Amino acid sequence: MKLWYEKGAWATRKARERAAAMSPESVRSIAVIRHAAIGDMMVLRPFLIQAREFFPNAKITLSIVNNYAYGAPEDLVDRVHVVHKKKEGKKTTYGERLGDIKALGEHDIVFDMADTSLSGIICMMTKARLKIGFPYRKFKNSLFYDIAVLRSDLVPEVETLLHMLYILGAPKKQVLEYGYPSYETDRERPYIVYFTTASLGWKCWSQDRFAELIARSADAYPDVEHVVLEGIRDYEKVDGLMESLRAYPAVRKLDPMPLEELMPFLGKARMVVSGDTGIRNMAIAAGTPTVGIFFFTVPYRYLPIDRRHHAVFNAEGDEPQVEEVMHCINGCLA
Incomplete structure (x- = not known):
């Protein structure tokens, strides 16, 4: 070689x-x-x-x-x-x-x-x-x-x-392969998945902003179910967030799932919205469009060259505004 x-x-x-x-x-x-x-x-x-x-x-x-x-x-x-x-x-x-x-x-x-x-x-x-x-x-x-x-x-x-x-001479592929089945989006009951936390607290977008984003998204897309995925750690619980969204019947909480069930669930979603977290990388591997919210960690490292995936961030490194994330969601669902 x-x-x-x-x-x-x-x-x-x-x-x-x-x-x-x-x-x-x-x-x-x-x-x-x-x-x-x-x-x-x-x-x-x-x-x-x-x-x-x-x-x-x-x-x-x-x-x-x-x-x-x-x-x-x-x-x-x-x-x-x-x-x-x-x-x-x-x-x-x-x-x-x-x-x-x-x-x-x-x-x-x-x-x-x-x-x-x-x-x-x-x-x-x-x-x-x-x-x-x-x-x-x-x-x-x-x-x-x-x-x-x-x-x-x-x-x-x-x-x-x-x-x-x-470097050893392997051919360059134009499409990344992750080894998962080609999941079909659930068209009878389409849903968007939101994961509101991350592995570290300083990587998390504020819960107030997530609540506003989900509420606006539920208003804009009433025919879509809006699923808030709860994490396994104590700080990943979403009861407070769900309480603020109780006026929106299309929004529901989903308890943590085993990996063998989570991958197909993410794969059949219309979109996954999250911060810099493993859930987003799992959705990318499953072939589901993603909107990632970044403000501290570098977005480019986990943003494959694929128009289905987007990172919302600004040059100053401030937390993105709800309007910026909503604009990206609208563009992806257009």
């Missing part, structure tokens, strides 16, 4: 020599390290699908940590390797973690898609012909990897992960 780059990546001389001695067909085993919540696991799926196609004879191992196991794409890999950070509520010892790391075994190629201190240790301790990463800090290149691609908050992360395949 040739390393397909001129200046936009980094590689050692040995990496070039080793890659040249390999072909996609000769690769028998790859490991993918991903320590992330469910939204970032969704972003990983197109990579795994294309890796399966590009390395037709390879077995794929996904290496995760046990506190971020929910939503891991087990359906797209041959094996899941777990490093336990806690067991029975207690932190694991260094020796226990070392044992977990060694269990990953030897591979032809290791892709580090976590860029954490733990993933760096895993890379250092794992034997592989090629180790590929995407660190923000350049000093990590020679410390942990043979090949590194550039990483930017201004590029969709789903594309950055695919760059690790492109």
Whole structure:
């Protein structure tokens, strides 16, 4: 395999020599390290699908940590390797973690898609012909990897992960594949899904603004059901929000759902409106149009180049006004 780059990546001389001695067909085993919540696991799926196609004879191992196991794409890999950070509520010892790391075994190629201190240790301790990463800090290149691609908050992360395949000569696809069925929008009872919180409080758009937005949306689209999805954490409860919307019969609350039910539900929705959260990435993976509300986190990193998906934000980084989000919803539903 040739390393397909001129200046936009980094590689050692040995990496070039080793890659040249390999072909996609000769690769028998790859490991993918991903320590992330469910939204970032969704972003990983197109990579795994294309890796399966590009390395037709390879077995794929996904290496995760046990506190971020929910939503891991087990359906797209041959094996899941777990490093336990806690067991029975207690932190694991260094020796226990070392044992977990060694269990990953030897591979032809290791892709580090976590860029954490733990993933760096895993890379250092794992034997592989090629180790590929995407660190923000350049000093990590020679410390942990043979090949590194550039990483930017201004590029969709789903594309950055695919760059690790492109540098080895994988073809670039025009449409991202997530490996979910093609869900049909429920046309008899169309509905819009709203998820009003996020993983961290400072990423949440205010509940008052969400209440106003849902009320205006219910007035504008009376033939559509407006579903407020409740989260599993205490601060993700929406009882207060629903109380302020009790005058709107088309608005209803939906309790948290298991993943196997949630994906089809999101996939059949007319649209999903949320902040920077895993629910939005799940909707993107399910093929449902999304409106994302951003004001602190960088929107470009999780905004695929797809006209079905929109991010509402302003240059100053202030919380978007209800009118701005409503304008985007109207444009999407037009």
